[in-house]
Amino acid sequence: MSDSSAAGHGQSSSPTGSDETPGSLTTADGTPLKVSLRRAESRARRKAFFLVLPLLAFLLITFAIPIGQMISRSVRNPEVADYLPKTAAAIQAWDGQEVPPEAVFAAMADDMKVGLENRTLGRAAARINREIPGARSTVLGTARDLDEMSPPYKEAFIAEDEDWENLEFWSLIKRETRTITPVYYLLAFDYEYSPQGEIVERPESYQVYRMLFLRTAWMSLLITSLCILLGYPIAHLLATLPLKSSNLLMILVLLPFWTSLLVRTSAWIVLLQQQGVLNDTLVWLGVIDDNNRIRMIYNQIGTIIAMTHILLPFMILPLYSVMKTIPPSYMRAARSLGATQLRAFVTVYMPLTIPGLAAGVLLVFILAIGYYITPALVGGDTGIFISNLIAQNMTGSTAQLRLAAALATILLLAVLVLYWAFNKLVGVDRLKFG
């Protein structure tokens, strides 16, 4: 922000004109008004920013960085490159057509010696074993007998274990020298590397994740639709009733909203289980037989009912806040012009509620696809979401932890796209509660 640029925009257009040119406005101490104003504004900007800075820095360290680390963990693959460094370097020149040359075997023997001393060989072997079962004993077994071997190692290794002749074994090692791997993302979509190094679908009995992503999506969509179906009439009623009665009825929406998620979930367990209140009532009414109690929980139905109940206020509140701003005279005008009640509602009222509807739909859907607690408690086996699989993998081995990170990253991406859309359509600053 130099003075010349300020003067350039000033009233004086003469190229030789200085700041003191008669006609350009100045403050009391002689600085041009523009410069002074700009200074004041940038000071105000800095002040505003410094107020936000503590929270921004805090979230950066305790939220953004951990999430970044999680994303980088989802592609991490350091074992082979770190623990078999010489082999990793030597094998790069290998073309994969025949058994690698002696140089590669010698490098492997060197790496094994170091790896045995540092106790890191097991980790590299375990990493290879994940792709070719049995490879662990090949590596560790050969390493144990290394003292008795002498160069050339190629013949000695092959004599020890014929896996060392196996081209697939070596191409796997070459592939795993990459420190970044897509393997966890492949797994997350039920793909894997074939022994020949091609990307193939996993055997059908191992396929879980694609189905779970799809289930998470369609069940969330269904829950969102149910929320629209139940929330729209309620929001409309609340927005059109006189304030006194609508405030009272609003409590019925806000109380669930304020009640603990676990409390609401346990309430549904109490209501829906086979010896629960609802089944008891139906038996008492004679609708169903005592021996044929309906299974409404620990399956998809349980998840759908409980989650619709839990997320319904998130649909009602944004819809209500938009509907409240629609003047009732619009409907009267439409009617007076000859529209039927239905037509007036569909062509005049409903289009005006779209901003609230969009907010509610996105909010409910975003919250639904990430749900964990409720599906875990009432979902049984068929009603769980992708989040539950992330949680399961988080308590496992390093590889499972990375798979969990990959699954979480995919879910995060989906949520961020929706959040971006929400921000474009609605604006986060328009979110309100209560």
Place this chain on the structure above:
Amino acid sequence: MSLPAYAGTGERIWYYSYRIICALIFLFLIFPILVIVPLSFNAEPYFTFTEKMLSFDPAGYSLRWYEDLLGSEEWLFSIRNSFIISISSTIVSTSLGTLAALGLSRRHMPFRAAITALLISPMIVPLIITAAALFSFYARVNLANTFFAIIMAHVVLGTPFVVITVTAAMSSFDEQLLRASASLGANQVTTFFKIILPLLLPGVIAGGLFAFITSLDEVVVVIFLAGPEQTPMTVRMFSGLREEISPTILALASILVAMSILLLTAMELLRRRGEKLRGIKG
């Protein structure tokens, strides 16, 4: 929206059926929450109404599950942990969030939209993802299974609510009051404590209550971050619901429902006070 006198039969039918549908939806919303309260006084270890309860026989009701809850060292310990975590995290998130909201409401705030989106994001990111990220993060710096880690995590989750409520309170703030205050000779500090803070307080307290209830209810992140020394009541409740369900949980749930009624009342009073202070007529 009362029924006009000239309404035809069809309109009348629709009017009443619409009301009935709405009543049923309200029932769906509120019934599950209310039903657990009487069940928590069940004299039997069942999750349903016994015949004695239905005939209002006093023998069918008892306080045994409340005695069970309040007499159990383990439950009291975890309730205490919950309050340690949520009170500390509320204090931190309310201060950080209020400060940020004050900045965001200034006219000259740079990158307002982007920064707001970032500050709100912990509310949008699924809890399981936050849990996955924080679990490894705190394990790496050897802080897993500490109160510190859990409190910091809950500050992250609580601040968006504070930012949203305080920004909303600021949006109806009349800036002329600042000039009036300055013209009467008050400096910035005096203006903050005498003018801004009292007007903002209802919003700040509402945000704080939100942060408090968020932390108190939070399950997912604490499942992964809390060790046996920090187990809060939600984690105990969660495993209780998963393994052996006992009506003790219903007793705790009823207490929590009572607490949410209290909080709801507090919020409503705050809202009214905020409107009154700013001269908005309800």
